[in-house]
Amino acid sequence: MATTKLPSSADALLGAAADAAKPPAGMETVTMPYGVPGYTLHDVQRQVPTTEPPVLPVNADLEYIGKSPKRWDAHAKVSGSGRYTADIQLPGMLYAKFVSSNVPHAKVVSIDTSAAEKVPGVKGVFVIENLLGGARLLNPSLEVSKYPIVRYAGQPIAAVAATQPHIAEEAALLVKVQYDAKPFVVDMEMARQSDAPPVFPGPANQGGSAGGGGGARNVPQTGNIHGPAVHKRGDVEQGFKDADFIVESKYTTQVQVHNALETHGVVADWKPDLLTVWASTQGTASVREELASFFKLPKSQVRVITEFMGGGFGAKFGPGNPGVVAAALSKQTGAPVRLMLDRKEEQLSVGNRPSSDQTLKIGAKKDGTLTAIQLISFGTAGCGTGAGCAGPATNLYQSASLHTEENDVFINAGPAAAFRAPGHPQGAFALEQTIDELAEKLNMQPLEFRDKIDTNPVRRVERQIVRESALWKSRNPVPNADRGPIKRGVGLSQSVWYRHIVMDSAAEVRVHRDGSVEVLSAVQDIGTGIKTVMAQILAEQFGVPPQQVSVKIGDTNYPVGPNSGGSVTTASLTPAVRDAAWQAAQKFLVSVAPALGTTPDDLVLTKGEVHSKSGHMQPISFRRAAAKMDTSEVSAQARRIPDYDPKHYDTYGGVDVAEIEVDTEMGIIHVKQFFAVHDCGRPMNPSQVINQINGGLIQGTSFALYENRLIDPTYGLMVNANLDLYKIAGARDIPKLHVQLVESYIAQSSTDASGIGEAAGIISAAAAIGNAFYNATGVRIRSTPMTPSVVLETLSKAPQRSNA
Amino acid sequence: MNPFVFADCTTESGALAQLSQNAKDGIVVKAGGVDLLDRMKEGLESPTKLVNIRNISSLRGIRETPEGLHIGPLTTLAEISEHPLIQSQYTIFSDACGNAATPHIRNMATLGGNLLQENRCWYFRSKDYQCLRKGKEICFAFGGLNQYHSIMDYGSCPAVAPSSAAVGLLGLNATVELTSAKRGKRVVGIKELYVLPEANPTKFNVVEPDELLTAVMIPKPAAGTRSAYQKYGEKQSFDWAIADAGVVLEMDGNTCRRAVVTMGAASPVVRRSPQAEAALAGKPITEETARAAGKASMEGAQPLSMNAYKVQMFPVAIYRTVLLAAGQMGRDPRAAG
């Protein structure tokens, strides 16, 4: 290090730094585990508030955290006793049905609801004047219209509420909507042409949702092209000049629809002093917030309940049109209203993963050093924005220079929504295949090349595990080695995701005199199993089995919880839960100390027993001690405090290996297995983490091979808005999944948990299959879904190799 | 959905009486309901009365007769696929039923309903498209999205024949019995059961509104017969065929005396391929003759704008199924079902 004379002010700073070893008031220095056990584990020091609970050791030394007790609500789920939104039955409840447009682009001239209103059993009809979702014109006066302009087929226009679902359905058909049809475009290539019908008559922007998504705002807009959003690091032109090898190619991916098993839906009950909404949502907080603001109600008069939900994948934030319309109909009719979407509405109107058309160019020196990465992408988020996919190209590898341009292309289709790792499966599909292609030019192996250009220490460990795996060792490094029509291939892809923390994450823990403990938070369980993890934390603190902990979540009557998007839930909420549990335990000791004839600071609660440090008494069980509380209940509420060392930023990721067989005569790809090595900080419940990765790999395989939203270009209607022709991987399509978790301590919070939902395989599956396809056939496959049509076309363009 | 009467019948005569009461449109037979309910939910069908035949026990079951097999139309696809005699002597048929749709659909779907299900063209299946098959002028598939549509013999409508069971039955030269209260019984062959779009675009089969399909008869295969069926889809589970093939070989030692090759998802009605059959007849079954049969099957194929890939798949499906029938190749682990 150069020794430069420092100015006096800097001297002062240095002095301060020297003092930093001594923590400021209210803080203490603790020693925490950091790194991967068996590889890089070591101690680090962190300064933390003195109110924080003691540092948790690594999982191996814990009783409940880091173990895999069965899902806390498993019985409720499999027995059907868990109540989902559609299970809610309220006295006098009405059933609502949307009236949706069946044209892709039009001005609504008039809406005649009179016939629908006359149907016996119909109690209310609501016409939408303020539509949610999609981009909005910066200058609304460019379009003067009483009703929202129809920008996609399936856009909700009105809704009918009736005493029976079939009456509502029938009446909805009687609402007469008169359209003034406008020219439309549903194909992205066509929409990019300068003479394409404009989806918006002027610049339009869309905000993101709580789960990310949404695109760049206030970027240039030409015709239907909204963008580019440009990001630069260094000088790519110079970078390409410095390169010894350059690979440039084009990749395309399709639109994927979330299609959670449970569709979007709400039951809204508007009472004069309280609006109660049961919602299938991944954000009780976001639903409450947006309903309060939409209806100008104080938040204290909006209650949102989500006891169980059947998946969201990013598309279920806020009330959306179903929530707003159901609440409005409930207000109008004075009765509770249920509005659950059917599968067609679900496919058309509540979000999707944008397509991509990416031109990726990467340059490297002979030794593998990356000199330049350039990505120009177009993608369509329908009449919304958010098709950017530069995340992997920006964040996975070290490159001397980077240039990305992301463009959204408007088409007349339903707006996209955040979808499990927005942009990343698309981006990784192009990036990871290009990296493999470059490795081949450099005469390096895929893992060796990545060791050179990827500095992330955890992925380095993961690559080592892959390198030593039987599957990777079985890979023939020579592509197209099999002689018969069925060719085996093995390929890998890496993934990256980011540490997002939501500070609005709080929990309350109560200890009762009967020895029962409960934890409360408004957080919802999107399906990842946060209830189980909360129970484990209390179990660890109080020494009771997790099944005996009461977990009450999914209700805004409890302390605020994070919206589950961006893989934030476990990382954000669990420290608050542990802090609350710890503080409640301290209060508990205060409460029992008099009856135990000692002072609170003489007592410790550990492994389900209260001990006296001075030996004043024999240890007694937590339950027996609780009986001596001087009040019937003690409780503590805690909220998330910032990460212990926010300047130290870790990403999460994994290395996934696919083994496939390509039937080169039929064009059918059969994915035989995945070996997936992933990290997510401290795995709080390893089997639930593996669950997420299994799900991500399945959804990623389904994206890679099957799923595709198909819109007829001539009429602008989706032709496969169902689940038999919108194809999702079924039982026999799902490969064998073998997941290996890497514990990766990062010393950031009282639980040191991180997120997994998005890093979990969805990012890398298609790319790994693509690389395996090349390994099998010697041909690059550059577009998804890799149907027989695409595979046969790809193989037919390959230079013929003698196969005899 | 309009209100409708649900007439639950337990006897064949009761059901026939229901059907003959009023010949007007609006009385519809429901067997397993897998196909019908989908169409009702989409609003394509608004019956005034549903005649439920599902509980007519006399129309369910598999019987061996001197001539061959007599199968009640309410026998489920699952029952057929698990029947030992069908598995051993009518393999093409058990394979076809056993690989249709999914296990849970096969438990619900009846043979009669499977044969009489309507086509799965996405334009036909959407109430938003008023197509030729609904009595209007236009077929939307020719100029639209047609990746799953026909590649041959399609005339005015390229929707594909949906029934796997029919691919098996055509190979075995089966017939069906149709019964009406007024006109009694008639017997038609599997091929004659279906109506080509040119002949009448709005009619998929020759069954009249007052008729029930009351039996399926399969003649006993000649000595030395071996058969097989395989289906290929984009997915292996829960998917439709994009190429499926049935093969029946009458063998004399190593020589194929006579071959029947049937194809499902190639055309609007299930078809035989005389060219493929000719390529096998009188020859030993080898990889070479099997491939030649596959190749010959595509003579006259005219793929649409998006489905040329099916012209590559059918020959392979046929060649592999010929070898499977001949016992020279195992069941393809990547086939669907």
Ligand SMILES: Cc1cc2nc3c(=O)[nH]c(=O)nc-3n(C[C@H](O)[C@H](O)[C@H](O)COP(=O)(O)OP(=O)(O)OC[C@H]3O[C@@H](n4cnc5c(N)ncnc54)[C@H](O)[C@@H]3O)c2cc1C
């Ligand atoms: C995802 C999916 C995949 C599928 N894949 C396949 C496949 O690969 N292969 C395949 O073959 N099928 C497939 N199917 C279709 C399924 O097999 C049929 O829908 C089912 O066989 C219909 O039988 P059903 O008894 O339910 O018929 P129903 O729905 O009850 O009836 C169908 C039609 O036949 C009429 N009908 C029924 N029985 C009689 C009778 N005895 N006399 C007169 N009229 C009658 C009814 O009026 C109705 O019009 C698939 C379906 C789905 C949803």
